[in-house]
Amino acid sequence: MLAMLAEPFAPLSPPRSVSVAAAPGYWARLLPALALLACATRLPSFVRPLWNPDEGYLAVQARLLAGGGELYETVVDRKPPLVPWLYRAAFAAWGDESLAGARVLAIGAQFLTAALLASLARRRWGDGAGRTAGVLYLLASVGLNPEDAQAAGFEVFMLPCTAAAMWAADRRRWGLAGAAVALAFLAKQTGGAVLVPVVWLLWRSGVGGVAGAVGARGVVGAGRVLGTGRAAGAGRRGGAVRLAAGVAGPVLAAAALTDPSGFVFWTLTGSGAYASFTGSELHVLFRGLANTVLLGVACAGLLPPVVRVLRVARTGAADLWLWLSASAGAVVLGFHFFGHYFLQLTPPLALLGTAALQILPAERTAKAVLASSCACSLFVAWGLLAPRPELAHAQRLADAVRTRTEPGDRVLLWGMHPETYWLADRAPATRYLTAGLLTNYSGGRNGPHVGEKYAVDGAWDIFRAELAARPPAVVVDDSRGKPYGPDRVPGFRRVLSGGGYEAVGSVGGAVVYVKGER
Template identity: 65%
Template sequence: DGSLGPLRLAAVAAQLLTALALASTARRRWGDRAGRAAGVLYLLVSVGLNPEDAQAATFEVFMLPFTAAAVRCADRGQWTRAGLAVAGACLTKQTGGAALAPVLWLLYQHPYGRSTALLRTVVGVALPVVAAALLTGPSRFLFWTVTGSSSYATFAGSELHVLARGLTNALILAAGCAGLLPPVVRVLRIARTGAADLWLWLIASAGAVLLGFHFFGHYYLQLIPPLVLLATGALQILPPYRLTSALLTSAAACALFLLWGLLAPRPDLAHTERLAAAVQARTGTADRVLVWGIHPETYWLAGRVPASRYLTAGLLTNYSGGRDGPQVGEKYGVAGAWPVFRGELASRPPALVVDDSRGLPFAPDRLPSLRRFLDSRYQRAAVVDGAVFYVRTR
């Protein structure tokens, strides 16, 4: 827990595995040249989003090798492996289950033994999911993966905020995929590629991005593998110079996004580092602290133990759903979270509370339980970079 290096290396490995799986699928369908093109194109466009979305070790990055492997295995008639890969994708992130759509399409196109293939696929999907449910408790598994926060998966309350984010991230992804989109569009106009499973994969992935109506940039990573294969297939029936153009355009876009990641300022990180330094200066190594905000890395940077299992205000207020106000508050949090939170604070009061809401909708003044807790035991001691520090009085 002293370094993020291993996690970053794992993310690099996940991207390489995704590229290899896509290259293998393209090679089987269209030959060696197409395989090389698919692998290279994927790696070039994989950074084509806001760097905080595409160049970080997000859970979508670790989901993508499973989705690409599911299609690769189904393309070869390896149905149990395809099912296991779908399960791996789904257990990494629920929307990874979208990979089941192309798998089932390829199964339907299979010339013989469909019943056996379907059974093997279902068993492959079900075994890891059921095992995970049994290990964690079926009711808890269902709660935390499906039913736990109905307020999160709603469109009401922040329509313009959410739609603006969706459009912005779609445009950013289009810029990152500038080398892929022209051949796909051109082939749509002049020919059919016979890639119905890939179109189904793209449509199912787009549905996964829409699910929940939040449109965070990292959600869009799920669209890149099917886009790469569709573009690779399109380039096979276009003149050779089209492939060169696609590679050069993708390389240029990749360079721009890498420069963005290297040179763009990081105001949130700078704020968190200042906050962590202040927390470290005002507490001892054995003290527990509560940072009321959306930056859990503050605890890690400060080297202090959290006073609660809830590392951000998200699960307690629904702010992590990207809402801009109307559906943020105690009543929108995950069911049962506030009694647990209040119990934790009562049994082990933190030595320091940092209110890092800075005018956002989860400020303590909008949360009666937290406001009462602060008023009963704490006094305001300082303001650091807009965050209010409270020290315990009793």
């Protein structure tokens, strides 16, 4: 086995059918254990009404969709439609007063990811490897700041799609692999990075057979080898067609179900200013370093075996290294380095750690699981005990808005916390739920690329038209000294002065304005 693993780009290993047949009841024992572990690791997700602004944004979107809103028209975001639709379904099933339904779906997503990784590992390295991969993934999956790891965000729902793409490609089910890639993209654009290892597996799907034929038959069998090569090429071409169709089908369907031009703009072409490295470079780089360290602690049981094996052998799992590399590129894309971006690294890391453990002594697996369990316990305790000051601020602000408005009134919250709309149970006066879409402010960026001219194209014209058609009863300036405040954004300043709004109080630095006398 060590010789096989030392090959730098070994072809995909065949299924271990003997191991599978020798373990009756394998999944009946493993799946309940993985489900229990998924619930335990995500227990903290239920102790807060919400964890981060992404959850708030999705909650507001889901309510607007339930009220007849249309994605990329009256409901907009820089994200694909799958996760807003999932939130809408969760609200329809469990109600929209809490995010409990979305949290249940998130547990299901993590469980499905772990099960798919277990199936991949078992097929390649046997029963024990399957158990190891599933457990190590779930233990590492919460190893970030709880507001990133425990939130029912875009990445959580993207991960089972990426794992399904690799699972299908491993079995040469190219149409299914393409559909899974498409769903990963429709959860979040960076999910499409899994297409890189899938395409590599497609290309490699015929190489091993041809090489084997050459070695066995030599020159005498050259004609037959040529025929084998042609068959492999034809198989790859057919696989490529099925893969492309699998990718295109769901994406085109999603575009047709929304607004095709809006879909293209909001998911692909309308975020040029957002995906920029300019502005608060040191702050952003420090965030990236901090999240890398956190994930490294979470992977305490995974990284040492990988590093140890790399010193003596190559794992041969080139597709897994490509998966990790493509995922790392997706984390870097946009230069924001938010913690939840790093979740995309956990599935390939879990499989690489499992691969490394296969050539180390058996006791190393127990040590890896123990180290990962200890790290996981720290992150779960952090999630259960850590205070959430921004949530408390949003709740106080929501109370102030609710007391100054009627249920049918519309509100404008000028800030980066759209969850206040959901907490106050008041509809937004505009489709732009954060000031970031109108100023390009995001994630602490306060450099030269913040201001009206860096807004989403055409946003200010639409924004002014919406406020003129439906003037908000209350405007809240929640900038709190950030570079998108009224002193830096003339357009927002004109909204306050030209609309007859008067300041009536403040909540934690946020200024509340009402229109005329109430």
